[in-house]
Amino acid sequence: MEKQARLLSSQLVQKQRLVEVLLNRSVLAWKEIETSRKRGSGISNISETAGSHVVQVCEIIAVQQTEEDKVNTDTRGRKSRKKAQQHSKLHPHAFTVSYVRRTRQHRWRCCDITFHCSSQALSQQWIQAINEQLSLLSDRPKSLLVYINPYGGKRRGKRIYEQKVAPLFHRASILADVIVTERANHARDHLKTEANLEKYDGVVCVGGDGMFSEILHGLVTRTQTDHGVDQSQPDADLVPCSLRIGIIPAGSTDCVCFASVGTNDPVTSALHIIVGDCQPMDVCSVHNSNTFLRYSVSLLGYGFYGDVLTDSERKRWMGPARYDLSGAKTFLTHKYYEGTVSFLPAEDNVGNPRDKLQCRSGCCICQYKPQLDEKPCEMSKEKSDKDGSGRWCVIRDKFIAINAASMSCACPRSPKGLSPSAHLADGTTDLILVRKCSRLDFFRHLLRHTNKDDQFDHSFVEVHRVRKFRFHPKQQEAVSLEDLSETNKKMAFSPICSTPPACNYSSTHSSWNCDGEILPHAAIQVSVQCQLIRLFARGIEEQQQSVCEDPYTLAAL
Ligand SMILES: CCCCCCCCCCCCC/C=C/[C@@H](O)[C@H](CO)NC(=O)CCCCCCCCCCCCCCC
Ligand SMILES: Nc1ncnc2c1ncn2[C@@H]1O[C@H](COP(=O)(O)OP(=O)(O)OP(=O)(O)O)[C@@H](O)[C@H]1O
Numbered sequence: 001m002e003k004q005a006r007l008l009s010s011q012l013v014q015k016q017r018l019v020e021v022l023l024n025r026s027v028l029a030w031k032e033i034e035t036s037r038k039r040g041s042g043i044s045n046i047s048e049t050a051g052s053h054v055v056q057v058c059e060i061i062a063v064q065q066t067e068e069d070k071v072n073t074d075t076r077g078r079k080s081r082k083k084a085q086q087h088s089k090l091h092p093h094a095f096t097v098s099y100v101r102r103t104r105q106h107r108w109r110c111c112d113i114t115f116h117c118s119s120q121a122l123s124q125q126w127i128q129a130i131n132e133q134l135s136l137l138s139d140r141p142k143s144l145l146v147y148i149n150p151y152g153g154k155r156r157g158k159r160i161y162e163q164k165v166a167p168l169f170h171r172a173s174i175l176a177d178v179i180v181t182e183r184a185n186h187a188r189d190h191l192k193t194e195a196n197l198e199k200y201d202g203v204v205c206v207g208g209d210g211m212f213s214e215i216l217h218g219l220v221t222r223t224q225t226d227h228g229v230d231q232s233q234p235d236a237d238l239v240p241c242s243l244r245i246g247i248i249p250a251g252s253t254d255c256v257c258f259a260s261v262g263t264n265d266p267v268t269s270a271l272h273i274i275v276g277d278c279q280p281m282d283v284c285s286v287h288n289s290n291t292f293l294r295y296s297v298s299l300l301g302y303g304f305y306g307d308v309l310t311d312s313e314r315k316r317w318m319g320p321a322r323y324d325l326s327g328a329k330t331f332l333t334h335k336y337y338e339g340t341v342s343f344l345p346a347e348d349n350v351g352n353p354r355d356k357l358q359c360r361s362g363c364c365i366c367q368y369k370p371q372l373d374e375k376p377c378e379m380s381k382e383k384s385d386k387d388g389s390g391r392w393c394v395i396r397d398k399f400i401a402i403n404a405a406s407m408s409c410a411c412p413r414s415p416k417g418l419s420p421s422a423h424l425a426d427g428t429t430d431l432i433l434v435r436k437c438s439r440l441d442f443f444r445h446l447l448r449h450t451n452k453d454d455q456f457d458h459s460f461v462e463v464h465r466v467r468k469f470r471f472h473p474k475q476q477e478a479v480s481l482e483d484l485s486e487t488n489k490k491m492a493f494s495p496i497c498s499t500p501p502a503c504n505y506s507s508t509h510s511s512w513n514c515d516g517e518i519l520p521h522a523a524i525q526v527s528v529q530c531q532l533i534r535l536f537a538r539g540i541e542e543q544q545q546s547v548c549e550d551p552y553t554l555a556a557l
């Protein structure tokens, strides 16, 4: 680590112990002077080696003068209180630093540490020095537009924001304009036309994937309108959104949050927003001919996941449990659908869905974003064989499910997700084709969404990393495998009474589940727009940071 110039260092008191405290441009570090008895324990990003601690400046939330009545309560037990009183006589002024502390399973918490100083001037000097460093962190948002869906998930959005998020934003001196939505699409419409976006450094949604989708549609559409881009054209070059989006999870699945942060925890998300994290993300545009349908960032699912969603919408009153009931019902119905899938495979340099290169913080696959003039790398290959038809692959079959996962789609129900190695920002989507198979085989495949086994290692499943794809349903009746065997049985006993069933659109076609919304068309064309939006997130962190050497030495004391 490069030695950093020391900005300030003093001997202060922390919990009745004398500590040497240092601030440089990248860290705040402190080390006990008297003894080195307490060793760090548990999981922590504060490196603790024999009484020495380091906090990254970029993970400091705020610093403030400690109120006088709190100065003397920073103790435990009678003995230590006595000792503290002696210390506080000598060090009557104090300041408190709030910082990010990592706990289990990618969760972050805001912790406070109080340092006592011998003079008011010294305390102020520390507060000013730390604030100066914080003011240099230009990625941090100062002003946010927050939309709360009061009816998402278990209807706890408003309470979650007020009790867990707003106090943290306040501590970090972030101004937030809050809108509690009054109807579906309120947030989308407000963003599209009304909101004065110049006032803000980001937009925050409190809700689930459906609420996130509203923000996504509002922001992307607004950005295209402002730049005169017609999003109804499937091959339009969409303009990336400048505002980042924060997600405070308060929905039923919250898969966008889980797959980009590693946990569905409102406090963790709030802290990622405060420190100004930035995670680019792919967005699929979905069209039917020249009609724009929707954008998708997580799952586009036809067949099984489309049917689960259609059924679950009727059970919204049940909350998150609706998905389990509709999932079981759809599984038992066991329908397959016939159609044609065409896709444009991605180049080899973005890996493949069956490699083990999972998308993690600082992912090397997602580092590379094709520039506008470079973008035709797939287009030029396409054009080099006229309309690209030479590179398009076509599969016509009977499918139980067609799933396109633009990110892993990890969520508490499926901790690895539908495509564990899919990437958040590589400009591709993983197209998973589950062909007609027995109910038992499909069960085995589904089960692998919940355990460590490879869900693609089945003869009836294939997966492709693609940049674009199309689907056309076959115009004929879909057959329930169960119905088929029933029909056969009937035929065996009574061949005369077998009237051909009427052809009806809803049973020949499934619907597309587009990030939890049902699409009105079964025939769609999809194109991945690389890194069209950015989240206040950093991807899933690989493991807890650990510093092997004495951090206090590293901090150049
Ligand atoms: C044997 C157990 C198998 C469990 C399999 C669990 C797979 C769960 C996979 C979840 C993938 C979520 C992808 C994200 C989609 C979101 O954009 C969208 C909006 O929030 N959510 C859903 O569509 C919500 C989709 C929720 C789907 C739940 C499906 C549950 C299937 C249950 C099958 C039970 C069979 C039992 C037989 C008696
Ligand atoms: N005030 C409101 N009244 C009714 N519906 C709303 C309101 N605000 C937003 N919505 C709609 O509620 C739907 C569901 O919301 P949300 O995504 O927050 O929760 P969820 O569906 O329980 O979770 P998930 O999408 O993660 O499964 C969204 O599609 C959104 O458009």
Ligand SMILES: [Ca+2]
Binding pocket: 282, 405, 406, 407, 422, 423, 424, 425, 426, 427, 428, 429
């Ligand atoms: Ca992707």
